[in-house]
Amino acid sequence: xxxxxxxxxxxxxxxxxxxxxxxxxxxxxxxxxxxxxxxxxxxxxxxxxxxxxxxxxxxxxxxxxxxxxxxxxxxxxxxxxxxxxxxxxxxxxxxxxxxxxxxxxxxxxxxxxxxxxxxxxxxxxxxxxxxxxxxxxxxxxxxxxxxxxxxxxxxxxxxxxxxxxxxxxxxxxxxxxxxxxxxxxxxxxxxxxxxxxxxxxxxxxxxxxxxxxxxxxxxxxxxxxxxxxxxxxxxxxxxxxxxx
Amino acid sequence: xxxxxxxxxxxxxxxxxxxxxxxxxxxxxxxxxxxxxxxxxxxxxxxxxxxxxxxxxxxxxxxxxxxxxxxxxxxxxxxxxxxxxxxxxxxxxxxxxxxxxx
Numbered sequence: 001x002x003x004x005x006x007x008x009x010x011x012x013x014x015x016x017x018x019x020x021x022x023x024x025x026x027x028x029x030x031x032x033x034x035x036x037x038x039x040x041x042x043x044x045x046x047x048x049x050x051x052x053x054x055x056x057x058x059x060x061x062x063x064x065x066x067x068x069x070x071x072x073x074x075x076x077x078x079x080x081x082x083x084x085x086x087x088x089x090x091x092x093x094x095x096x097x098x099x100x101x102x103x104x105x106x107x108x109x110x111x112x113x114x115x116x117x118x119x120x121x122x123x124x125x126x127x128x129x130x131x132x133x134x135x136x137x138x139x140x141x142x143x144x145x146x147x148x149x150x151x152x153x154x155x156x157x158x159x160x161x162x163x164x165x166x167x168x169x170x171x172x173x174x175x176x177x178x179x180x181x182x183x184x185x186x187x188x189x190x191x192x193x194x195x196x197x198x199x200x201x202x203x204x205x206x207x208x209x210x211x212x213x214x215x216x217x218x219x220x221x222x223x224x225x226x227x228x229x230x231x232x233x234x235x236x237x238x239x240x241x242x243x244x
Numbered sequence: 245x246x247x248x249x250x251x252x253x254x255x256x257x258x259x260x261x262x263x264x265x266x267x268x269x270x271x272x273x274x275x276x277x278x279x280x281x282x283x284x285x286x287x288x289x290x291x292x293x294x295x296x297x298x299x300x301x302x303x304x305x306x307x308x309x310x311x312x313x314x315x316x317x318x319x320x321x322x323x324x325x326x327x328x329x330x331x332x333x334x335x336x337x338x339x340x341x342x343x344x345x346x
Binding site: 026027029030047051054055058059060061064065068071072078081082085086089090091092093094095096097098099100101103108111112114115116118120123124127128165166167169170171172173174175176177178179180181182183184185186187188192193196197198199200201203204205208209218221222225226227229230231233234235237238239 | 253317319
């Protein structure tokens, strides 16, 4: 009988894993042109091909890698490189915190493994899941984006002829369009979500264009804008107990 | 070369730390209604802040980005799914850039 229970659990895990895989495919496709550009930029800047690939395999982040490699190429100090990358990546703390409330019970080592795969896109997809997020689902969700990110880097690093310039430029919009595809349907259904999105957009615009405030780095501006908008949401539209 | 490898290691470290700490530390469910509501709204807030105004610089040309933004909004409003919205926006930007340079 115990065997039957284990078998059933395995079956659920497998379904969860493949559901994750399915949802990860569009993310992976969106990653390829971005990491292609990364590989190309790194190698053109004098970084060896294998290091460019190593960076993508160990970092798995877009803005942080671009900034970090840009600084390596410019021969910046280790301190500058580390600090800049860290500031850009602080936003992951918000995502990780948010996910900590949404995952099923699991041992610490599993949390440590799945934490590696938190990116803007995997977080966005996982956090808008209707139910609790399991380890198997997260591993499925992460798999294709991880290898897509690596594949794009390899292609970009070894390529000599570039994609047609216009096509490459057009691909730049893909991930943003995906973000839009995630929050627009939710904002249609919930006025609270709509208000939070609009507030976040307004504040990140302020940090982009307002005098003085526009000196804040893009990493910080996302964090501050998101905290302000989510706080306003929590004050204006506190969730009812049964919704939480 | 050693410096580059050290830099890569440090970059990986400071990318992983913010990802893992909150997830590893907050093992209990948070009880505060305010904080729970805050965390519920975080995905929407982060997505909004990441998308705009960065999207306006996502392509080689401001106007093509703007067209891509509008197309993505319309397709997303019609609930067309991730792939269709992304591909639609890419196609719109591509066509727009072809027109601009003609």
